[in-house]
Amino acid sequence: MAVGITVLATNGVAGAWGAVAWLRKDPSVWFWYLLRVAQVAVVIQVVLGFALLARGMEAPDGLHAIYGVAPLAITLFSEGMRVGVAQRELEGLGDLDGLARSDQIAVARRVALAEMGVMTIGALMILTLALRAYQTGA
Numbered sequence: 001m002a003v004g005i006t007v008l009a010t011n012g013v014a015g016a017w018g019a020v021a022w023l024r025k026d027p028s029v030w031f032w033y034l035l036r037v038a039q040v041a042v043v044i045q046v047v048l049g050f051a052l053l054a055r056g057m058e059a060p061d062g063l064h065a066i067y068g069v070a071p072l073a074i075t076l077f078s079e080g081m082r083v084g085v086a087q088r089e090l091e092g093l094g095d096l097d098g099l100a101r102s103d104q105i106a107v108a109r110r111v112a113l114a115e116m117g118v119m120t121i122g123a124l125m126i127l128t129l130a131l132r133a134y135q136t137g138a
Contacts, residue, residue, distance in 0.1 A: 078122030
């Protein structure tokens with residue numbers, strides 16, 4: 001239960017922090033630290049869940065197991081999308097070193113904000129699924 005609450009709390013904080021920073025168009029370094037903590041919590045939760053199932057403990061509900069594993073899938077999918085978003089932002093720019101320093105900073109901000117937007121949506125989706133898992137397990 002403690003790990004599940006940790007998943008809820010960390011993804012809630014990361015999602016809220018990312019949403020506010022994204023809306024303000026202010027790339028946040030702290031968002032990435034919070035997100036990585038949330039992702040570690042998801043991995044621990046999935047590993048612990050599989051360990052409990054392997055020891056013969058039944059999931060309270062078939063959906064509970066799906067809601068428990070789906071956050072890991074969302075984490076991996078979001079990371080893949082983040083890479084794609086960065087590539088899309090950099091497409092057609094050519095030589096970044098040839099750009100003026102101010103243009104390089106503008107590109108970096110666009111990439112960071114786009115990545116942050118994708119990962120924020122992922123964290124909020126995980127929060128939603130974790131809440132549902134909590135409901136089915138209670």
